[in-house]
Amino acid sequence: MTGASPDHWLPTMTQAFMALDSSTHAINTAEFATAMEKVLPIFEKIGTVFLFARHEMHTKIDTIKAVQAQMASLDQVVAAGKQDGTITQKNSPARNVHRLLNTLNFIAAIFQNLAKGMALKDAVSDAYDRTLAQIHAWVVRAGIKTGMMALPTREHFLASIGETEESARQHAEGFVDAAHKLVGLVEKLYEGVEMPRSDFSMSSLWK
Template sequence: MERPLPAIAKAFQELEKEVEKGGEAVISVADFAHACSLISVLFGCLGMAFKFAEKDYVSKVQDLSKAADEFESLPAMIDYDIRNNSVRDGGSHTRNLLRVLRGVDMVRLLFQQILITEGNTLKGPASTAYDQVFARHHSWTIRKAVGAGMFLLPSKSQFLKKLNEEEDDARVHIQGYATSSGPIVQYVTHLFLSKDLGTEW
């Protein structure tokens, strides 16, 4: 994909339209997995600091893509795992959904920080996003490795160049994703909470 940012923003804006329907909102597994798959390239562009996230995220999005052949909606997919008492099993669709959701949320926070942080460094924005989403779920060893990798992050301009973007255009799409992904994170989080699953596991 030559310019992933516009496609990422558009995909999540389409999901947001579904969420805006209110109580009747039902996001399909296929649409969610497709939108999330577009984010994968971002982790690769961030370098070694998020290498762990790229590999883990990609494999779990692929699982959701396959699950779309069997389940039409995210609630139906979760309900299946609940009935089979497999929600928290390693490799379950619901467990993978939670891991993917964290990746979506991390990118959302990263983009928010990029928009409000001056200068050309990504260390501050990336560190804030990691600390808020991933850090509490990782061992001390992983946290230390990620911390060291933060010093190897590309600059903001290098990051945008990898994405084939100029800063002014990029900000529009970054804002588009940061705004539209928030309701998606809230929607999926609500699915977990409404089924008494929680999200801290």
């Protein structure tokens, strides 16, 4: 069996992020990678337009897992990237940590919007504009915006993850709070570094 069952996915993801110690920069690399893996199922629930994001995120998590034995904490991953000049290099562990934080912000923003009563399409669209759209090229943004027209309804999404309005709000609140604490802490490690825009192209997935 792979992943959490639909009726346990959201609380499982929430627990994974709440369990991360965000009191210091020394967030465990392996635990961070494991928590990010808990996010992956959402991309199968919000529509096929974001399946590329699942693919990209999975690849980035793998690069973090590949160094977790040598770099036990995220501050070590980022420090190594600064030292060897790979922090802005495509698919380097340090750059991929930053990219994963962007994705985490995106997911957190979706749940914030759902808590406001937005339809799923509006919640995802607004979350994307405020997060991932900031690093995507125009052609990628245009493709994703077009694909959002096929997103499921709010009701269908909640049913697909086995949650009611009340239970989803309860679990998501803890996730959003934990995600924001984590992002705020780790982003400080990148102060003084100008991170590049994404050079991702959806067509690259089919090459």
